[in-house]
Amino acid sequence: MPAGPTLLKNFIGGEWVPAAASAEVPVVDPRTETLVVRVPAGSAEDADAAVRAARAATSDWAATPLRERVRLVERVANAVESHIADLAKLERREMGKPLREAELFIRSGVQALRSSIKHAHEYQFVEAHAGEGDTQIEVVRLPLGVVALIVPWNFTVTNVLLAVGPLLLAGNTVVVKPSEKAPLSAVRMFELLELPRGVLNLLLGDGRAGEPLAAHPGVDLVHFTGSVKTGQTVGALAASNLHRAVLELGGNDPAIVDAGVDPAWAAQQLAYACFVNSGQICTSVERIYVHTEIADAFIEALVAQAEVYTKGGDGSEPSPLGPLVDARQRQIVHRHVSDAVSRGAELLAGGYLPDGPGFYYPATVLLGVEDEADLLQEETFGPVAPIVVVRDFDEAIDRAQRSPFGLAATILSADPRNISRAQELPAGIVWINEWQGGGFDRTYEPAGISGMGATGGAASYDAATRPMTIVHAR
Ligand code: NAD
Numbered sequence: 365m366p367a368g369p370t371l372l373k374n375f376i377g378g379e380w381v382p383a384a385a386s387a388e389v390p391v392v393d394p395r396t397e398t399l400v401v402r403v404p405a406g407s408a409e410d411a412d413a414a415v416r417a418a419r420a421a422t423s424d425w426a427a428t429p430l431r432e433r434v435r436l437v438e439r440v441a442n443a444v445e446s447h448i449a450d451l452a453k454l455e456r457r458e459m460g461k462p463l464r465e466a467e468l469f470i471r472s473g474v475q476a477l478r479s480s481i482k483h484a485h486e487y488q489f490v491e492a493h494a495g496e497g498d499t500q501i502e503v504v505r506l507p508l509g510v511v512a513l514i515v516p517w518n519f520t521v522t523n524v525l526l527a528v529g530p531l532l533l534a535g536n537t538v539v540v541k542p543s544e545k546a547p548l549s550a551v552r553m554f555e556l557l558e559l560p561r562g563v564l565n566l567l568l569g570d571g572r573a574g575e576p577l578a579a580h581p582g583v584d585l586v587h588f589t590g591s592v593k594t595g596q597t598v599g600a601l602a603a604s605n606l607h608r609a610v611l612e613l614g615g616n617d618p619a620i621v622d623a624g625v626d627p628a629w630a631a632q633q634l635a636y637a638c639f640v641n642s643g644q645i646c647t648s649v650e651r652i653y654v655h656t657e658i659a660d661a662f663i664e665a666l667v668a669q670a671e672v673y674t675k676g677g678d679g680s681e682p683s684p685l686g687p688l689v690d691a692r693q694r695q696i697v698h699r700h701v702s703d704a705v706s707r708g709a710e711l712l713a714g715g716y717l718p719d720g721p722g723f724y725y726p727a728t729v730l731l732g733v734e735d736e737a738d739l740l741q742e743e744t745f746g747p748v749a750p751i752v753v754v755r756d757f758d759e760a761i762d763r764a765q766r767s768p769f770g771l772a773a774t775i776l777s778a779d780p781r782n783i784s785r786a787q788e789l790p791a792g793i794v795w796i797n798e799w800q801g802g803g804f805d806r807t808y809e810p811a812g813i814s815g816m817g818a819t820g821g822a823a824s825y826d827a828a829t830r831p832m833t834i835v836h837a838r
Contacts, residue, residue, distance in 0.1 A: 406569020
C-alpha cells in the first residue's frame with residue numbers, strides 16, 4: 365500500500381497529542397479499496413496517558429452539578445446534530461455506508477443522547493427510606509470513575525452517542541476507543557466537542573490500544589461493543605482487575621413470519637432488517653422462519669426486494685447497498701453462503717462476488733438452509749436472508765431457539781396467542797410486527813453469548829454508577 369496521509373493524534377486531556385505508538389494501521393475506503401489515511405495502532409503508553417487524563421478529571425467532573433453536566437452534554441448533542449451531513453460523509457468514506465442511512469443512524473444517536481438527558485432528570489441519584497430500628501437509610505448512586513468505551517466500526521458516531529450520555533451525566537469520565545477501521549468520524553466528532561479537559565478522551569488504534577485500555581487498573585468500567593470473541597477477551601481483562609464490564613456483542617437474530625400476515629409487507633420489513641447497512645448491524649435479521657402457508661408468496665416478494673436493494677430503489681428508497689467493510693468481512697459472508705449451498709440450500713438471489721473495485725456483495729436470499737450451516741450457527745454480518753420454511757409456529761419457535769446467541773428477535777404475526785410466546789425466544793429484545801422500533805427509553809440486556817449488562821433508559825444509569833448506602837441514626 366503506498367504511503368498516505370496520517371492522522372496520528374489522540375485527544376487526551378483536552379489536547380491533540382501525538383501518539384506514542386510507532387506502528388500504524390491503514391484506513392481503507394471499502395468502495396474503492398484505496399488508502400484514506402493511516403492511524404496509530406495504539407500502545408500501552410497511549411492507553412495509559414488517556415486513562416491518566418481521564419482519572420485526573422474525575423473529581424472535578426463528579427463534583428460538577430448535574431444541571432451543568434446536562435448543559436454540556438446538550439451542547440455535545442447540538443454540535444453533532446449540526447454536523448450530521450459532515451459526519452455521515454466520513455462514515456461513508458471509512459465504511460462505505462450510503463449517505464442517507466449514515467445520516468439516519470447518526471440522527472438516532474443524537475436522539476438517544478437527548479433521551480439520556482431526560483433520564484438523568486428522572487433518575488433517583490439519591491433515595492431515602494426508613495431503616496430497621498431507629499434509622500434512616502440513604503442510597504446514593506456514585507459515579508464509577510473512569511470508563512473505557514470501546515466501539516466497533518459499523519456505526520462509530522452512533523455507538524459512541526448511544527453509550528456516552530449516561531456515562532457522562534452520571535459523573536464518569538470516559539476514554540473512547542473507536543475501531544481502527546472507522547476512526548475518521550470519531551476524530552471529527554471530537555473536534556466539535558467542548559467539554560472540560562479530560563472528561564472525554566479519544567484513543568486511536570486497534571487491539572494494541574484496546575487491550576491495554578481494558579486491562580488498565582485505572583479503568584473502573586469497560587463498556588464494550590463488538591464481537592463475541594473480543595468481548596470474551598475484554599470481559600476477562602476487566603474481571604482480572606475485578607472491574608465491571610458491559611458487553612454488547614454479536615448475534616444471529618431470528619425472525620418468524622406467521623401464517624395470516626401479508627407476505628409482501630413481511631418481505632419489505634425483513635428485507636430492510638436483513639439488508640440495511642449491508643447487514644452489518646448487530647441486530648440484523650440473520651434467520652427467517654416462514655410458515656408454509658404463505659412461504660411461496662413471501663419468498664417471491666423477498667427475492668424481488670433483494671433485487672431492489674442490490675441495484676437501488678427508485679431514488680426515494682432504499683439506497684443501493686454499500687460495500688462490506690473490508691475484504692475479510694466479505695470473505696466471511698461468501699464463505700457462509702457457499703457453506704449453505706454446499707449443504708443443499710437453494711440460492712435464489714445474489715451469492716456471488718461482483719467484479720471490483722470495492723468490497724460489494726449483493727443482497728442474497730437462500731432457501732432451505734440446514735440448522736448446522738454456518739449461516740444459522742455463527743454471525744454472518746452481511747446482506748444475507750436465509751429462509752427456512754416451517755409447518756407451524758411451534759416449529760418456528762423450536763428452531764429459533766437453536767442458537768447460542770441472544771441479541772434480538774422479530775415476530776411478524778396477527779395471532780395474539782403466537783405473539784404472546786415472545787418470551788420463549790432467545791433475545792434481549794423482541795420486535796412484534798416491526799423491526800428496530802421503540803426508541804431507547806427501554807431496558808435492554810442481551811441473552812446467551814450476545815453479552816451482559818443491562819442498558820437503556822434508567823438501566824444505563826444503574827450501569828454507570830455504584831450504590832453507596834448511608835445509614836443515619838435518628
Ligand atoms: P471487534 O470485536 O473486532 O472490535 C470491536 C472493538 O474492539 C474495536 O474498537 C477494536 O479495535 C477493539 N479491539 C480489537 N481487539 C481488541 C482487544 N484484544 N482488546 C480490546 N479491544 C479490542 O468487532 P468489530 O468487527 O469492530 O464489530 C463487529 C461486531 O460488533 C459484530 O460482532 C457485531 O455484532 C458487534 N456489534 C454489537 C452491537 C451490540 O450492541 N450488541 C452493536 C454493534 C456491533
